[in-house]
Amino acid sequence: MDTARNVLLEEWMREHGHSSNTMAEAVNRAVEQLTGRPGGCDGSSVRAWKSGRIQWPKALTRRVLEEVTGVPITALGFAPRSRAQPAPAVPEQEDPDLKRRTLVSGGIAAAVAAAAAAPGSAPRRIGMADVDRLQYRFTEIIASDHRRGGQVDIEKRAASLADEALNLQNSGNASQRVRANLYAAAAAFRSSAMWAAIDGRRYDEAKAHMREAQALAEMSGDQAIKFRIWSHAGTMYRHMGRTADALAANDVARNLHIARRDPMFASLGLARQAAIHGAAQDRTGTRRAFDQAGDAMDRADPAAHRPTWLVAFYDPAELNSLALSAYLALGDYPAAELHAHRCLSTLRPHMVRSRAITTTRLAHAQLAQGDIDTATKVAMTVPTAAATQHARVSRMLGEFGAALRAKAPRSPFVDTWTEHTAAWRTTA
Known part of the structure; x- marks a missing residue:
C-alpha cells in the first residue's frame, strides 16, 4: 500500500533546523530523561516517520515526540492507520x-x-x-x-x-x-x-x-473550554488596565469544577491571578498566588489527559513568564530578572512568540537596574519578525527605547539602539 509523506513532521523539523540525525538525538535524550535509559532512535527511524512508513509510533515514542516538539502527536502528522490520514505531500510548485x-x-x-447539494436525499x-x-x-x-x-x-x-x-x-x-x-x-x-x-x-x-x-x-x-475563555477574559482585562474586571473574570474560571478537580487548571488560574495582582500593585497577593500556583502544579498528575491548548503552553516556563510580568509591574526588577532567566532556560522550542515577549521584558528589568549595556544587547536579540509584526512586542520595545534615551541620553548605546531599530524598518 502506498504511503503519503508526513509533511507536517518535515515542516516542523525544517522550521526548527533539525536533520534526521539531530532529531533522533533529541528524541533519545528525552527518552533517557523520561526512563533513565538511552533511547534507540536513529536517523533511519526519523526517515521512516517522514516517509510515512511508520504512521503511528509506539506509545513511548509518541509521548517523547510531544515532549521534544511541544506539539500534539496528531499535529505532527501521525495518526493510527484506521483514522483519516493527513493530506499527501504538497507538490514542489504548490x-x-x-x-x-x-x-x-x-x-x-x-x-x-x-449535504446541501442534493435536495430530497437522506441527510x-x-x-x-x-x-x-x-x-x-x-x-x-x-x-x-x-x-x-x-x-x-x-x-x-x-x-x-x-x-x-x-x-x-x-x-x-x-x-x-x-x-x-x-x-x-x-x-x-x-x-x-x-x-x-x-x-x-x-x-x-x-x-x-x-x-x-x-x-x-x-x-x-465543556468545562475546559469555559475555563479557557474566562481565563482569556481575565488576561484581556489585565492588558487593558481593568484589574477589577480581570480578577472577576479569572475568578469565574477558577471556580469551575475542572479547576477544583485538576490541579493543573487550578495552577494556571492562580498564576494568572498573581499576574493580575501584580498589575494592581498587590505585592502580598502576588506572592501568595504564585506560591499556591507552584504548589498546585507540583500536585498535578503529569500523565493526566488534558486539552491540547493547555498542554501546548502551560508548564514551569509559563509560570515564570507570568511571574516576570507581575514583578515587572510591581517594580521588583531583580525578581523580574530572575523569573525571566528561569523562563528562558525551560521554554520549549515551539514557543517563539513567548520567547520574544520574555526577552523584551528581561531587557526592561535589566535597564531598570542600570545595566544599560546588557539590556541593550538583550533587546537586540529579539527577532525582527516579532519586533515589527507582534503588537505587544513592538509596543514594549518602543517603551524600551524611550526608557533607554531617558536613562542615558548621551550613552553610545542610544546610538546603537537607534541604528538597530532603523535596520528593523528596512528589513521588515
Whole structure:
C-alpha cells in the first residue's frame, strides 16, 4: 500500500533546523530523561516517520515526540492507520500556505456543501470523525499562535473554522454527544480568535469573539473550554488596565469544577491571578498566588489527559513568564530578572512568540537596574519578525527605547539602539 509523506513532521523539523540525525538525538535524550535509559532512535527511524512508513509510533515514542516538539502527536502528522490520514505531500510548485487554506475551506466546507447539494436525499450522518478533523485543524491554530501570535490572519482563520463547526450542525443528523463536541470545537476556535485579537491588542474584536465563545461554550457544556475563555477574559482585562474586571473574570474560571478537580487548571488560574495582582500593585497577593500556583502544579498528575491548548503552553516556563510580568509591574526588577532567566532556560522550542515577549521584558528589568549595556544587547536579540509584526512586542520595545534615551541620553548605546531599530524598518 502506498504511503503519503508526513509533511507536517518535515515542516516542523525544517522550521526548527533539525536533520534526521539531530532529531533522533533529541528524541533519545528525552527518552533517557523520561526512563533513565538511552533511547534507540536513529536517523533511519526519523526517515521512516517522514516517509510515512511508520504512521503511528509506539506509545513511548509518541509521548517523547510531544515532549521534544511541544506539539500534539496528531499535529505532527501521525495518526493510527484506521483514522483519516493527513493530506499527501504538497507538490514542489504548490504553495504550502495555499494548501492549508484549501484544506480548511475545502475539506470541512465541502462536507457541508455536499449535504446541501442534493435536495430530497437522506441527510448525512455527522460523527466523531468530523469532530476529529476539526480538532486536527485546532492543533494547527495552536501551533500558528505559538509561532506568530497576535496576527490578524490567525484570528480570521480561527473564526472561520468556528463557523465551519457550526455549519456542520446543520448539515446532517448527529447524536447529542457529537453535537456537544461540535459546539465545543466552535467555542475553542472562537476562543483562539479571541486570544489572537488580545495578543494583537485589538480589544474590541476580542470582546466580540469572547461573547460568541461564551455562548458556544455554554451549549457545549465543556468545562475546559469555559475555563479557557474566562481565563482569556481575565488576561484581556489585565492588558487593558481593568484589574477589577480581570480578577472577576479569572475568578469565574477558577471556580469551575475542572479547576477544583485538576490541579493543573487550578495552577494556571492562580498564576494568572498573581499576574493580575501584580498589575494592581498587590505585592502580598502576588506572592501568595504564585506560591499556591507552584504548589498546585507540583500536585498535578503529569500523565493526566488534558486539552491540547493547555498542554501546548502551560508548564514551569509559563509560570515564570507570568511571574516576570507581575514583578515587572510591581517594580521588583531583580525578581523580574530572575523569573525571566528561569523562563528562558525551560521554554520549549515551539514557543517563539513567548520567547520574544520574555526577552523584551528581561531587557526592561535589566535597564531598570542600570545595566544599560546588557539590556541593550538583550533587546537586540529579539527577532525582527516579532519586533515589527507582534503588537505587544513592538509596543514594549518602543517603551524600551524611550526608557533607554531617558536613562542615558548621551550613552553610545542610544546610538546603537537607534541604528538597530532603523535596520528593523528596512528589513521588515
